[in-house]
Amino acid sequence: MSTTTVAHHDDHAEHPTGIMRWLTTTNHKDIGTMYLTFSLIMFFVGGAMILGIRAELFKPGLQLMNPEFFNQLIGVHALIMIFAALMPAATGFANWMIPLQIGAPDMALPRLNNWGFWLLPPSAILLTLPFTLALFGIGDGALATGWTFYPPLSVQGGIGVDFAIFAVHLLGISSVLGSINVIVTVFNMRAPGMTLMKMPMFVWGWLITAFLLIATIPVLAGAVTMLLTDRHFGTHFFDAAGGGDPIMFQHLFWFFGHPEVYILLLPVWGFIPQILETFSRKPMYGYKAQVYSLWAIGALAVVVWAHHFFTAGMPVPALLYFMYSTMAISLPLAVLFFCWIKTMWRGSMSFETPMLFAVGWIILFGIGGLTGLVLADVAADAQYHNSYFVVAHFHYTLFAGGIMGIMAGTYYWLPKMTGHMYSEKLGKLHFWLTAISFNMTFIPQFFLGLAGMPRRIPDYALQFAEFNMISSIAAFTLGLSQLLFVYNIVSCARGGKKATDKVWDGAQGLEWTLPSPPPYHSFTEQPVIK
Amino acid sequence: MVCGVYVFNMALIEEPKVERPENLTAKEQLDLKNKKLVRKLLWLVVGSLLFAFALVPLYDVLCSLTGLNGKTQNSAALLTKAKVDNSRWVNVQFTSSVMPGLGWNFYPKQTSIRLHPGQIETVLFVAKNITNEVVVGQAVPSITPGIAAANLKKIECFCFVRQSLKPGEEKEMPLRFFVSPELPKDVSDMTLSYSFFPAVSESK
Numbered sequence: 001m002s003t004t005t006v007a008h009h010d011d012h013a014e015h016p017t018g019i020m021r022w023l024t025t026t027n028h029k030d031i032g033t034m035y036l037t038f039s040l041i042m043f044f045v046g047g048a049m050i051l052g053i054r055a056e057l058f059k060p061g062l063q064l065m066n067p068e069f070f071n072q073l074i075g076v077h078a079l080i081m082i083f084a085a086l087m088p089a090a091t092g093f094a095n096w097m098i099p100l101q102i103g104a105p106d107m108a109l110p111r112l113n114n115w116g117f118w119l120l121p122p123s124a125i126l127l128t129l130p131f132t133l134a135l136f137g138i139g140d141g142a143l144a145t146g147w148t149f150y151p152p153l154s155v156q157g158g159i160g161v162d163f164a165i166f167a168v169h170l171l172g173i174s175s176v177l178g179s180i181n182v183i184v185t186v187f188n189m190r191a192p193g194m195t196l197m198k199m200p201m202f203v204w205g206w207l208i209t210a211f212l213l214i215a216t217i218p219v220l221a222g223a224v225t226m227l228l229t230d231r232h233f234g235t236h237f238f239d240a241a242g243g244g245d246p247i248m249f250q251h252l253f254w255f256f257g258h259p260e261v262y263i264l265l266l267p268v269w270g271f272i273p274q275i276l277e278t279f280s281r282k283p284m285y286g287y288k289a290q291v292y293s294l295w296a297i298g299a300l301a302v303v304v305w306a307h308h309f310f311t312a313g314m315p316v317p318a319l320l321y322f323m324y325s326t327m328a329i330s331l332p333l334a335v336l337f338f339c340w341i342k343t344m345w346r347g348s349m350s351f352e353t354p355m356l357f358a359v360g361w362i363i364l365f366g367i368g369g370l371t372g373l374v375l376a377d378v379a380a381d382a383q384y385h386n387s388y389f390v391v392a393h394f395h396y397t398l399f400a401g402g403i404m405g406i407m408a409g410t411y412y413w414l415p416k417m418t419g420h421m422y423s424e425k426l427g428k429l430h431f432w433l434t435a436i437s438f439n440m441t442f443i444p445q446f447f448l449g450l451a452g453m454p455r456r457i458p459d460y461a462l463q464f465a466e467f468n469m470i471s472s473i474a475a476f477t478l479g480l481s482q483l484l485f486v487y488n489i490v491s492c493a494r495g496g497k498k499a500t501d502k503v504w505d506g507a508q509g510l511e512w513t514l515p516s517p518p519p520y521h522s523f524t525e526q527p528v529i530k
Numbered sequence: 531m532v533c534g535v536y537v538f539n540m541a542l543i544e545e546p547k548v549e550r551p552e553n554l555t556a557k558e559q560l561d562l563k564n565k566k567l568v569r570k571l572l573w574l575v576v577g578s579l580l581f582a583f584a585l586v587p588l589y590d591v592l593c594s595l596t597g598l599n600g601k602t603q604n605s606a607a608l609l610t611k612a613k614v615d616n617s618r619w620v621n622v623q624f625t626s627s628v629m630p631g632l633g634w635n636f637y638p639k640q641t642s643i644r645l646h647p648g649q650i651e652t653v654l655f656v657a658k659n660i661t662n663e664v665v666v667g668q669a670v671p672s673i674t675p676g677i678a679a680a681n682l683k684k685i686e687c688f689c690f691v692r693q694s695l696k697p698g699e700e701k702e703m704p705l706r707f708f709v710s711p712e713l714p715k716d717v718s719d720m721t722l723s724y725s726f727f728p729a730v731s732e733s734k
């Protein structure tokens with residue numbers, strides 16, 4: 001912004017090689033790559049866990065595991081997918097792309113950045129270690145409360161809960177560090193001439209995410225700390241016998257939890273319009289409207305939390321307030337949908353893999369949003385709460401809206417990051433397999449939920465058998481299809497057709513002015529935006 | 531907490547050196563600017579953390595002011611001679627549960643009672659210690675619907691103090707209460723639920 005030239009880093013051509021390069025790196029691209037790799041690995045770890053669940057649910061009755069282990073798998077699956085797969089993926093792209101998109105040489109706080117990443121592997125280990133310890137007879141496995149940690153169960157649970165609490169602390173610190181870095185980078189390191197209202201949408205999405213993280217992660221940290229002291233140090237924050245209240249935990253948790261779902265999606269809402277404009281070959285529609293909508297959603301996100309426990313008991317005025325405010329979020333969201341569609345309208349569109357994912361994403365995420373509106377209705381939620389309908393809803397938003405969005409971004413930026421083109425044929429195959437098996441997995445779950453099948457239960461009544469069988473078969477297809485994704489990424493990283501600097505015919509933005517792959521230090525001379 | 535201590539340290543470490551900005555190179559100026567912003571953001575983090583803990587007392591204040599969440603006043607109501615409203619009937623139901631770790635049986639002797647607002651009634655709950663140790667328990671009441679919580683007035687209740695039972699001892703415990711005539715007109719049924727918890731001893 002104010003500085004026109006930014007000095008080189010001292011450590012130029014002499015950065016260490018081998019493992020030390022990765023342990024000590026402060027380079028935004030190296031760190032970004034580590035985040036993305038970590039995220040991909042954890043995506044498979046979390047995926048393997050849930051395939052265990054789907055295998056158990058293939059048939060009614062208990063076949064493969066006892067209910068305690070079933071509950072542990074479910075909770076750890078969710079924590080891993082949210083904190084160790086989806087969030088690091090978004091942070092990985094932030095590291096890679098924000099400096100490139102705003103014309104900066106690196107992130108503002110490179111050493112903090114390194115720390116932020118290296119907190120993740122220990123927390124992933126903390127989350128999964130109790131499974132291994134249980135094999136050796138230590139403790140009774142991982143936390144069995146689901147990812148939401150509700151007391152009294154989480155106060156009574158075994159050491160798995162403590163491990164998960166520490167993991168959440170580390171993950172929280174990591175996200176807060178990452179967010180601080182993003183905000184400082186965006187505020188202080190933009191190229192001359194790049195005003196806030198000229199920033200790429202991805203940068204906007206991340207900026208708002210970063211503020212939401214800073215505002216809400218500490219509340220989660222506080223809540224799980226209270227759990228910890230309730231468990232071990234004789235406090236009674238959530239213990240009714242000691243004057244506490246278990247419902248208060250739900251307030252604290254969801255004060256973080258609801259903004260969290262937007263934290264996961266705002267970065268995606270950033271790059272999807274960029275993909276749409278690239279492959280429609282015309283500028284995105286309604287840039288300002290989109291920016292304001294992102295802010296509106298970010299602001300509303302922190303005042304609607306209680307829609308996650310309408311059934312816990314609330315006076316009618318509170319129910320009405322949380323219902324209407326939740327529904328109000330769909331207004332700015334509708335503005336976004338309108339802008340996305342209008343961006344494609346009468347464009348000269350082509351359907352390379354990123355665009356396929358982006359268009360599929362709009363439809364699938366749309367289903368997620370619409371079913372959310374159904375759940376926001378207090379009267380309807382009384383029936384749907386804690387049923388498979390909720391599970392299907394949040395997988396349309398988190399798997400389709402989150403993961404598939406990230407996949408769109410991966411295919412979009414992969415040639416830029418590696419310097420090679422991925423296989424278009426495999427990419428398209430991956431899209432269709434993913435889209436079809438995803439729907440086959442979760443559409444049946446909507447019907448199961450409507451018919452009354454509760455979530456987080458290892459056994460079920462006979463009338464649910466067919467839909468569960470379909471869902472399980474599709475889930476395994478979905479899981480296996482992801483191997484194509486890995487294969488495509490790995491072979492793209494190793495070689496393939498050379499990518500041009502611009503990569504895509506209609507690509508817009510500073511990142512496409514650099515060579516593919518970009519040099520170790522991105523912009524040593526900051527570009528000037530007219 | 532861990533997080534709080536950590537960010538606090540960071541706030542101290544990142545203290546920018548006081549130097550006059552004119553003498554600095556562009557890079558040093560940027561560093562200075564970055565550090566200033568980092569410190570501001572860290573205060574934001576600390577603020578949100580404090581906010582989380584501030585929610586605890588706020589939550590209790592809100593709940594006891596509004597009776598939200600079915601929290602009842604856990605002290606004896608003044609026996610002001612409330613006028614009995616013979617024109618209305620209220621149905622009060624009783625449920626009970628025993629929390630894990632308390633080796634008791636505990637149940638209401640009658641599951642519901644029909645009474646007029648203002649009319650004072652006594653119902654009995656039975657608790658039996660099925661362990662061979664002395665066990666101390668504490669009952670925690672909760673009322674549904676929450677808006678009616680403030681209208682159930684307890685004159686005498688086993689939940690006011692801890693209850694101690696000798697091994698195998700069985701005790702009948704009274705609850706004397708009335709429903710205030712100010713009960714909102716649209717409430718005709720209420721449920722009073724007691725959960726018996728293992729009492730938390732101060733010495734622990």
Ligand code: HEM
Pocket residue numbers: 148261262264265307308309326327329330333368369370371372373374375376377381384385386390393394397398401402
């Ligand atoms: C217009 C948009 C949306 C509305 C109105 C909405 C509404 C709701 C409601 C009312 C619930 C609670 C259901 C219950 O437990 O009974 C819920 C659950 C959930 N929603 Fe949404 N939602 C929307 C969008 C999203 C988005 C964008 C995401 C994620 C990116 C998301 C993720 C979730 C998750 C993870 C849960 C379940 C949490 C749990 O209980 O474990 N939702 N949603």
Ligand SMILES: [Cu+2]
Pocket residue numbers: 257258261305307308
């Ligand atoms: Cu929500």
